[in-house]
Amino acid sequence: MLKKIILPEAKSDEIHNKLTSxxxxxxKLKMKFRGKVIDxxxxxxxxxxxxxxxxxxxxxxxxxxxxxxxxxLSGKVTNGGVSxxxxxxxANFFDEYQMEGVSAEDNDICLEVTxxxxxxxxxxxxxxxxxxxxxxxxxxxxxxIVAELLTLSSFSRVVTHDVPVDVIPRRLWHEFKEPSMPDxxxxxxxxxxxxxxxxxxxxxxxxxxxxxxxNLNGEMNLKIETDLVSVTTHFKDLGNPPxxxxxxxxxxxxxxxxSETMAEARVDIKKLxxxxxxxxxxxxxxxxxxxxxxxxxxxxxxxxxxxxxxxPAVV
Amino acid sequence: MISVLSSPAKSLECYHACAKPSAVEEEEAEVxxxxxxxxxxxxxxxxxxxxxxxxxxxxxxxxxxxxxxLVASLDNAHNLSNILKAITFKDHAxxxxxxxxxxxxVEDSKCLQANAFIQAEIFQEYTIQEDLVGFQVNLTVLLDCxxxxxxxxxPGVLTALRMCYRGYGYPLTLFLEEGGVVTVCKINTQExxxxxxxxxxxxxxxxxVILQSDxxxxxxxxxxMTSEVLQITMSPSQPYFRLxxxxxxxxxxxxxxxxxxxxxxxxxxxxxINRYKMSLLKPSTKALALSCKVSVRIDSRGFLSLQxxxxxxxxxxxxxxxxxxxxxxxxx
Numbered sequence: 001m002l003k004k005i006i007l008p009e010a011k012s013d014e015i016h017n018k019l020t021s022x023x024x025x026x027x028k029l030k031m032k033f034r035g036k037v038i039d040x041x042x043x044x045x046x047x048x049x050x051x052x053x054x055x056x057x058x059x060x061x062x063x064x065x066x067x068x069x070x071x072x073l074s075g076k077v078t079n080g081g082v083s084x085x086x087x088x089x090x091a092n093f094f095d096e097y098q099m100e101g102v103s104a105e106d107n108d109i110c111l112e113v114t115x116x117x118x119x120x121x122x123x124x125x126x127x128x129x130x131x132x133x134x135x136x137x138x139x140x141x142x143x144x145i146v147a148e149l150l151t152l153s154s155f156s157r158v159v160t161h162d163v164p165v166d167v168i169p170r171r172l173w174h175e176f177k178e179p180s181m182p183d184x185x186x187x188x189x190x191x192x193x194x195x196x197x198x199x200x201x202x203x204x205x206x207x208x209x210x211x212x213x214x215n216l217n218g219e220m221n222l223k224i225e226t227d228l229v230s231v232t233t234h235f236k237d238l239g240n241p242p243x244x245x246x247x248x249x250x251x252x253x254x255x256x257x258x259s260e261t262m263a264e265a266r267v268d269i270k271k272l273x274x275x276x277x278x279x280x281x282x283x284x285x286x287x288x289x290x291x292x293x294x295x296x297x298x299x300x301x302x303x304x305x306x307x308x309x310x311x312p313a314v315v
Numbered sequence: 316m317i318s319v320l321s322s323p324a325k326s327l328e329c330y331h332a333c334a335k336p337s338a339v340e341e342e343e344a345e346v347x348x349x350x351x352x353x354x355x356x357x358x359x360x361x362x363x364x365x366x367x368x369x370x371x372x373x374x375x376x377x378x379x380x381x382x383x384x385l386v387a388s389l390d391n392a393h394n395l396s397n398i399l400k401a402i403t404f405k406d407h408a409x410x411x412x413x414x415x416x417x418x419x420x421v422e423d424s425k426c427l428q429a430n431a432f433i434q435a436e437i438f439q440e441y442t443i444q445e446d447l448v449g450f451q452v453n454l455t456v457l458l459d460c461x462x463x464x465x466x467x468x469x470p471g472v473l474t475a476l477r478m479c480y481r482g483y484g485y486p487l488t489l490f491l492e493e494g495g496v497v498t499v500c501k502i503n504t505q506e507x508x509x510x511x512x513x514x515x516x517x518x519x520x521x522x523x524v525i526l527q528s529d530x531x532x533x534x535x536x537x538x539x540m541t542s543e544v545l546q547i548t549m550s551p552s553q554p555y556f557r558l559x560x561x562x563x564x565x566x567x568x569x570x571x572x573x574x575x576x577x578x579x580x581x582x583x584x585x586x587x588i589n590r591y592k593m594s595l596l597k598p599s600t601k602a603l604a605l606s607c608k609v610s611v612r613i614d615s616r617g618f619l620s621l622q623x624x625x626x627x628x629x630x631x632x633x634x635x636x637x638x639x640x641x642x643x644x645x646x647x
Binding site: 191195199202203206227228229230233235236 | 453455456459460462463464465486493494495496497498499500501502503
């Protein structure tokens, strides 16, 4: 029995034509990707990561390398300047993983995906015996998710989801490189994300902008100020990550810094809220770096993946 | 029930000549404190003076807070936010603090007034340097501040609150603490408006019933909201206590027999039929949802008073009161 579900089909001729050209591109470049997940925990974790990504952005780039999967959002103005870098070592999720990039020198695949579609497809196959994910060319390039479901009879049941993707040409790849560690003024561990989320949620009701400030004494404040009210939440004893390597490399600034002096960034409160909303599982480490009046750099370290999120400061 | 009927008025009369009868007789003690606060507002000079003399004894240390004219602390901020939710239907809230406690008033269209009373005893610390401290703040903002840590109802996790006010022109400052994290909120205050005096006096009350809130909750949740008005009939004879709606789908009547288990007190002297705007009464369902008992009173002018007895997380009792003008006079 073969059940086929095709997610959003190409709507207009225009799109179709565009996709057909991509199709040719795909064919020409001979890219290959095929992965298989058997372990149910890995499948759940993978699905959770994709769901988190889908809460953060509508569209992003999935970059596949022989060792890693990256979900990337570049800090374009259309994204409100927010950028994201999420790194998943493939071995943490996949039992089988084969890929062939554009060429031997550039052994990468870059796809534009809608994480929401990907997440929806994965959610429906949570109890599958095995899930295969592969890059296919149907009427358009797709990530095809083939799930073999549990069955009591001798017939196998297979569900197939086709998630349309766009292949990103080689010349645009430079936009999706790992962001360099900013030369931050202060780096600090974050308080429990749930507490932070509660505070940010309420502050969002009161104001559009929030000031986050921290020092090297383990103190962090979240502040809002409007005509009606000013609210400041003080966190203390959070600790500052050592950053041995990075500090010696460039950030001499933070070494000579007075431990009480605050570095601050004023950010769009919705973007911070969105970041906190997407977190379903507490990371093993959560921290943030502040480049004074420039950028807020949030880092979450999970056992099986890392997520970096950059929110630009506004004046 | 009947034995209670005769006693309450007396116990309060000695307190003040024009004392209002208690909302719910069983809770006499609380009601007395409640109305001390209320009477102060009504400029009952004789009463208030006696109250002040007893007040300083109960107050706690005021050493480090001398700059503030009002300091109120709560171990559980939820006890305040919960009762304020019962009167949240407009942004502007008038705060009147007296040595007896805090009264918060919200009004709408000069036809509806809601008061929440939080007696001084509810607070772990309550210090006031003046006889009356009044200011106005944005209630929605205040509630967001009180719930800054999410207002969780997880047992064992409490948000502690310290509320301070330095006086005219200063903001209302809240210090909130949960799990070692401190939030400081400074809410700008405005010139307090004079609350409307509905001149609702117990002497003019013609009809009164006290019900267990559960019985009304069900009715209010089923009320036909397409009806513009809620008609309340109170009468010493049939149908005793009736709520009626006139909606798109027809008319509905809810009758409460006077000997019902839900009816704790039935004191109707004259048949009265009055209509109240549904839109005005709707906010009162928030108070109803929190309350355990409700007293419904109507005076000779048809003005409606709803008094709700609300029990907080610690089992203490607070009151919420709604006054509403009748929509029109029914010609009989």
